[in-house]
Amino acid sequence: MDMTSHDSSLKPDALGDLSRRLRELEISEARYRTLFNNVPAAVFQVDASEVEDVFVSLKRNGVEDIDAYLIENPHLIDIANSSVMVREVNDVALRLFGATEVSQLLAPVAYIFAGTPEASANVMSAHFRGRPNHYQRLKIKRFDGRLVDAALMVSYPQLASNFDTSVLMITDMTEQVRIETELRKMENEFAHFSKLSMLGEFSGAIVHEVRQPLSVVANDAATASRWLSKNDPNLPKVRELVQRIEDSATHATEVIKRVHDMASKATPERRICDLNRLVASAIAFVKKEAARRSIAITTKFSPALPECEADPIQVQQVVVNLLINAMQAIERSERPQGGICVLTRSGDGRVSFEVQDSGSGIPEDIIGEIFESFFTTRKDGMGMGLSICRSIVQSHGGNISARNDPAGGASFQVWLPSEILSLDGSTSDG
DSSP states (O other): OHHHHHHHHHHHHHHHHHHHHHHHHHHHHHHHHHHHHHSSSEEEEEEOHHHHHHHHHHHHTTOOOHHHHHHHOTHHHHHHHHHSEEEEEOHHHHHHHTOSSGGGTSSBGGGGGSSOTHHHHHHHHHHHTTOSEEEEEEEEEOTTSOEEEEEEEEEOOOSGGGTTEEEEEEEEOHHHHHHHHHHHHHHHHHHHHHHHHHHHHTHHHHHHHHHHHHHHHHHHHHHHHHHHHSSSOOHHHHHHHHHHHHHHHHHHHHHHHHHHHHHOOOOOOOEEEOHHHHHHHHHHHHHHHHHHTTOEEEEEOOTTOOOEEEOHHHHHHHHHHHHHHHHHHHHHHTOSSOEEEEEEEEETTEEEEEEEEOSOOOOTTTTTTTTSTTOOSSTTOOSOHHHHHHHHHHHTTOEEEEEEOTTSSEEEEEEEESSEEOTTSOEEOO
């Protein structure tokens, strides 16, 4: 009797404990579901257990360079796209892909990477290397065929008990990409305006440089005409005059082309460049103006610079801007026999040019601000020149800095990568 009584007293407690735990589980599940559906990004839980098994086998067989392996065995990517399954999604995922039912998304992950196929290999590579997360920009192909700019973040399992589950989060970047595009457009407009303003600085020298060869053309043409009108024309002399006419016309054409290139509003175009040649061309553009201001420009070029990938017109714009600043600094200092020295060098996978002037230097209290937009110490300045220089240099993956030389004057140095930048931001030897 006592035993029966004891057993009957335990059953209600056990049932009550089970019921309480079930309620707690339901509450936790509801809380998780609420959180899952309120994340402001598309969330996908995927089962990657089959790929994990493949990776274990590859590592056991000595595979270390997964990127090279995937290039040689692209079928492995197709296998992953068809075997890694989406098990759960939130409401944002439905809206992002334009799905009407959850079942449309509970499928192999191939549809996630349809807009950017190479993203699948990147995700596999990060997983194989044991990274906790992977982030990249990509395009999502909606079910209606429209491509959407997006950002993907993958969180990989780090506990052995949870190796079969990875989480993908995708954020719609359409608006951000639109804003970035508008900002780049504004930067290009400012850069173009800066180039036109810069040309205004040299208008007198440009007119003189074009007028001089054209005067030679006119005079030599008239002289040649007189020689030819004689009964016994001096043909060697005429040939000499015609050659001078041709040389002068070529020189005038080159000047006009330099001005046209600098003033053009072409879309930036990167190509493999010789930095020494770019800097020399920029110096040629300003040399007449420097001579007019009694400022000597000297050069110290490294003879064997690695090539770099750059937009030639943009890099020349930076050089010319820095030369203009140097000339203005020298004139403000009122020092006699002002000079500018332009140097090039290389090192640590980079190439560099430096513009040194003999001016009075940069006040120490503003040296940290001179590259900011609209900062200027000139009454008639807009404060965009150095800001645009920094923007151009940074867009090339480089950096620009300024310092005062102990011997006097200021020095501006620009470093650019001498490796070729790939689309994903990695580098290869140039």
